[in-house]
Amino acid sequence: MNILLTPSEIIEYFYCPRFIYFIFSLGIDQHEEKRFKVLMGREVHK
Numbered sequence: 001m002n003i004l005l006t007p008s009e010i011i012e013y014f015y016c017p018r019f020i021y022f023i024f025s026l027g028i029d030q031h032e033e034k035r036f037k038v039l040m041g042r043e044v045h046k
Helices: 007-015 017-025 036-044
Strands: none
16 A cells, blocks of 8 residues: 655644644545645745
């Protein structure tokens, strides 16, 4: 069984391994649109 992870998912794993568990094992969404760092990063790249 191969698991393919994106670079962003690997970074998230190092930040908090539970992110990957919640997303892939439990199928719980991240709700990125509510995360402050995501919103700020999107503003910077506009």
